[in-house]
Amino acid sequence: MGxxxxxxxxxxxCLNLIPDSxxxxxVDLGNCCAHLFHRLEPDxxxxxxxxxxxxxxxGFLKGSGAAxxxxxxxxxxxxxxxxxxxxxxxxxxxITLKVNGKSMTAxxxxxxxxxxxxxxxxxLTGAKPVSLxxxxxxSTVLIGGxxxxxxxxxxLAVAGKxxxxxxxxxGDAVPAAFVxxxxxxxxxxxxxxxxxxxxxxxxxxNATEEQIRAGLNGNICRCGTYANILQAVVSLVKGNxxx
Amino acid sequence: xxxxxYAQPTTEDEAVAxxxxxxxxTAVLAGGTDLVGLMKRMVVTADRVVNISEIxxxxxxxxxxxxxxxxxxxxxxxxxxxxxHTDQYPSTKQVIQGISSIxxxxxxxxxxxxxxxxxxxxxxxxxxxxxxxxxxxxxxDNRYHAILGNRGPARFVNASRLAPSLITxxxxxxIIGPEKDEEQILELADLYRTPAADSELENVLQPGQFxxxxxxxxxxDRLTAAYEVRQGEGPxxxxxxxxxxxxxxxxxxxxxxxxxxxxxxxxxxxxxxxQLLCGKEVTEESAAMVGHQAVSGAMPLSQNEYKIxxxxxxxxxxxxxxxxxxxxxxxxxxxxxxxxxxSLETHIA
Ligand SMILES: Cc1cc2nc3c(=O)[nH]c(=O)nc-3n(C[C@H](O)C(O)[C@H](O)COP(=O)(O)OP(=O)(O)OC[C@H]3O[C@@H](n4cnc5c(N)ncnc54)[C@H](O)[C@@H]3O)c2cc1C
Ligand code: FES
Numbered sequence: 249m250g251x252x253x254x255x256x257x258x259x260x261x262c263l264n265l266i267p268d269s270x271x272x273x274x275v276d277l278g279n280c281c282a283h284l285f286h287r288l289e290p291d292x293x294x295x296x297x298x299x300x301x302x303x304x305x306x307g308f309l310k311g312s313g314a315a316x317x318x319x320x321x322x323x324x325x326x327x328x329x330x331x332x333x334x335x336x337x338x339x340x341x342x343i344t345l346k347v348n349g350k351s352m353t354a355x356x357x358x359x360x361x362x363x364x365x366x367x368x369x370x371x372l373t374g375a376k377p378v379s380l381x382x383x384x385x386x387s388t389v390l391i392g393g394x395x396x397x398x399x400x401x402x403x404l405a406v407a408g409k410x411x412x413x414x415x416x417x418x419g420d421a422v423p424a425a426f427v428x429x430x431x432x433x434x435x436x437x438x439x440x441x442x443x444x445x446x447x448x449x450x451x452x453x454n455a456t457e458e459q460i461r462a463g464l465n466g467n468i469c470r471c472g473t474y475a476n477i478l479q480a481v482v483s484l485v486k487g488n489x490x491x
Numbered sequence: 492x493x494x495x496x497y498a499q500p501t502t503e504d505e506a507v508a509x510x511x512x513x514x515x516x517t518a519v520l521a522g523g524t525d526l527v528g529l530m531k532r533m534v535v536t537a538d539r540v541v542n543i544s545e546i547x548x549x550x551x552x553x554x555x556x557x558x559x560x561x562x563x564x565x566x567x568x569x570x571x572x573x574x575x576h577t578d579q580y581p582s583t584k585q586v587i588q589g590i591s592s593i594x595x596x597x598x599x600x601x602x603x604x605x606x607x608x609x610x611x612x613x614x615x616x617x618x619x620x621x622x623x624x625x626x627x628x629x630x631x632d633n634r635y636h637a638i639l640g641n642r643g644p645a646r647f648v649n650a651s652r653l654a655p656s657l658i659t660x661x662x663x664x665x666i667i668g669p670e671k672d673e674e675q676i677l678e679l680a681d682l683y684r685t686p687a688a689d690s691e692l693e694n695v696l697q698p699g700q701f702x703x704x705x706x707x708x709x710x711x712d713r714l715t716a717a718y719e720v721r722q723g724e725g726p727x728x729x730x731x732x733x734x735x736x737x738x739x740x741x742x743x744x745x746x747x748x749x750x751x752x753x754x755x756x757x758x759x760x761x762x763x764x765x766q767l768l769c770g771k772e773v774t775e776e777s778a779a780m781v782g783h784q785a786v787s788g789a790m791p792l793s794q795n796e797y798k799i800x801x802x803x804x805x806x807x808x809x810x811x812x813x814x815x816x817x818x819x820x821x822x823x824x825x826x827x828x829x830x831x832x833x834s835l836e837t838h839i840a
Contacts, residue, residue, distance in 0.1 A: 331505070332501065333499070333500040333501035333502055333505040333545075334498070334500065334505050334508065334509065335498065335499075336496050336497070336498045336509070336539070337496065337497045337498070338494075338495075338496040338497075357494055358494060358495050358496060358497035358540065359492040359493070359494050359495060359530070361527070380528050380531045380532060381524075381525075381527075381528025381529075381531070381532075382524055382527075382528060382594070385592070385594055388594055394569075394597035394598070395593045395594045395597050395598075396522075396594060396597060396598040397524070397594050397598060399527075400522075400523045400524050400527040400528060400598070401523060401527070401598070402497065402520070402523065402527065402540075402542070404497050404499070404542075405499070405520070405523070405542050405544070444593055444594065447593055447597070448593045451593070461724065462588070462591035462724070463591055463592070463593045464592075464593065465591055465592050465724055466591075466592025466593060466594040466595055467592075
């Protein structure tokens with residue numbers, strides 16, 4: 249973000265004149281990210297505008313005889329269940345998530361995102377609602393150790409899985425390095441960055457500076473603290489290779 | 492988000508059954524990086540969402556007896572990159588390395604990337620794929636829209652960054668549904684179409700059908716490369732892109748395939764340009780000539796004439812990169828020789 253409409257148009261016009269051998273300088277006017285920071289509605293807000301539309305799955309299940317209990321996804325509207333894989337969930341349902349090592353139960357609708365559950369039911373507000381489509385990376389959490397955006401993950405899809413949020417990384421080396429390198433200004437992006445850095449370094453403990461820049465490009469810092477974030481991550485890599 | 496029903500099948504058959512519920516608008520969910528955002532914006536308002544990521548048969552990267560590699564629809568971009576079987580496809584890996592974000596690599600799937608919806612801002616703001624039969628795009632801000640294949644009402648560009656390279660590799664997709672046990676193998680290039688009416692999508696999938704695998708044939712001795720012209724380093728759409736696959740015998744190109752991305756409502760297959768390269772040596776000149784030919788039919792809109800030059804350069808640089816020239820571009824060339832270790836090969840049962 250940052251480039252105004254007219255900046256953007258100027259750049260587009262200039263591109264016309266750029267010679268073949270030109271190497272493009274990164275300028276930040278991403279078309280996918282264009283909506284970032286325009287709309288700050290958390291998912292919960294949008295949800296509250298709609299009424300729940302529970303739909304029975306009976307019609308669908310007619311003719312599929314099997315009845316097997318399901319442990320992870322349980323429809324509250326139906327006591328009996330079909331083959332687990334054929335079960336359809338509608339309306340409100342209880343699910344269990346393993347968050348930061350603890351088993352926690354939430355009431356969710358199919359449209360409830362993991363981010364809604366973490367923030368509004370578990371009061372884990374580290375992961376942030378910034379962009380609707382996950383373009384900011386501010387809602388990053390780990391699922392089974394992999395970095396995903398909680399804002400574009402449906403809660404039902406992670407029922408029974410291990411979720412790690414930034415809240416559990418308090419004693420981790422990553423936030424310590426962020427503090428040491430003054431890697432935040434307003435701090436709104438920091439939890440998302442911290443989790444992304446953790447996942448990134450777990451996978452690439454000896455990353456080069458170039459790889460760090462690339463791997464973390466799914467996180468956006470509106471205050472532009474990138475230089476210090478980079479230093480923090482480089483220091484972690486160095487610490488790692490020095491043993 | 493509109494509320495919907497949710498299902499998480501564990502087999503392909505269950506998925507087809509769940510997707511073919513009569514009178515229901517169903518959507519396939521993989522990683523959700525694209526779909527969930529579109530549902531929040533109410534651009535997609537499905538009655539039922541079927542999450543295919545827990546289907547075991549879709550979670551593998553496997554090699555069959557012909558050497559083709561099958562990528563299941565639940566395989567994420569990072570797993571494709573890390574898999575040894577895919578080392579023989581450097582051009583596809585180059586593009587995924589460009590999508591670099593750790594979150595997209597572990598959450599987004601390869602098949603979801605091939606089927607992600609267009610980035611056209613009129614579409615994403617809810618004005619439909621054709622945005623009033625092309626009128627809004629024509630009269631509005633069209634700097635990122637199509638320069639080729641834009642004579643009908645569709646002016647968006649196909650969003651997939653991986654499709655061009657996979658098409659040059661001769662990739663196919665396995666599609667199942669809408670009937671139980673119905674299955675077809677389609678050329679990846681034929682998965683895409685240019686919609687001519689509001690009721691049509693940018694792909695040929697019918698309700699109740701979905702892609703289970705992408706099948707990439709063994710690479711042979713082809714030289715491949717992809718080149719994207721990007722304006723930022725983030726996970727963002729390139730302005731123009733090209734992928735190339737060539738067979739070179741004794742310094743002369745025997746066969747060539749060239750596909751452009753981000754220029755048309757479908758990945759754009761530049762057959763005449765590829766033909767032009769055959770029988771020639773790859774030089775700066777021949778590559779430039781091919782680039783010129785690839786965009787010869789371009790019809791820019793009011794604000795995107797600049798894309799013609801970018802597309803032409805993308806083709807030229809992709810050709811040079813495939814032939815091993817150092818192009819001075821943004822990407823570091825990958826080793827062209829595959830390093831598949833035979834002990835790691837698995838076969839489809
Ligand atoms: C901010 C942002 C920027 C991005 N920028 C880029 C970019 O520049 N380049 C890029 O390549 N990617 C980009 N992406 C990521 C893009 O969403 C993916 O690359 C990703 O791989 C999509 O996969 P998914 O599994 O998340 O798809 P989903 O969101 O689950 O699905 C995408 C679409 O495909 C359909 N679908 C999925 N699987 C199937 C199937 N098996 N059969 C039939 N239909 C199916 C869905 O119904 C949906 O319409 C970006 C994402 C975000 C959030
Ligand atoms: S520190 Fe303010 S957004 Fe990053």
